[in-house]
Amino acid sequence: QQPVQSPQAVILREGEDAVINCSSSKALYSVHWYRQKHGEAPVFLMILLKGGEQKGHEKISASFNEKKQQSSLYLTASQLSYSGTYFCGTDSGGYQKVTFGTGTKLQVIP
């Protein structure tokens, strides 16, 4: 099943913070976060693995609650370059496919 993201869209002023949430109805092995700018391919931000391991860009922070099957992406002190659509992807382990949510459109304005 497709993970559910919230909010669907958010507008921030530069310097403001935002949280994007991702939840799944299935037990998860990992959660992936990607950002896609208009007209471009998605770019990897972070992966969070069951057991607490995280890999990603230093300026990005996220959490993964395995029991609740939820993840949150934290964007602090937002910059104009943060604008784009954020996708979370989930998989249940065992080299299974990653299924992406419908995305959260983030717009940062001056």
Add this chain to the structure above:
Amino acid sequence: GAGVSQSPSNKVTEKGKDVELRCDPISGHTALYWYRQSLGQGLEFLIYFQGNSAPDKSGLPSDRFSAERTGGSVSTLTIQRTQQEDSAVYLCASSRDGVGEQYFGPGTRLTVT
């Protein structure tokens, strides 16, 4: 090093024609994904190849869609008898082992007239 490449970048075809879309993954990556993205929409999973395992075809929307991956490298997505609703950007991604970061190609924009 070279990233994921896709060809063609744009394809316009008439309804009912067959099309082939190509993906060249990063060398050595065992996992390869195809996704479809309609205008302003999310990433719709189509098919997943992992090593020598049988591909996960659970996302293919109809039997008009098929894909193959030759020699564990290049992949071709074929759409037969194209319909207008097939118009979308088709994205390919590869990852080193199927559990980590996916590297996306630039996509093929398919327009069915």
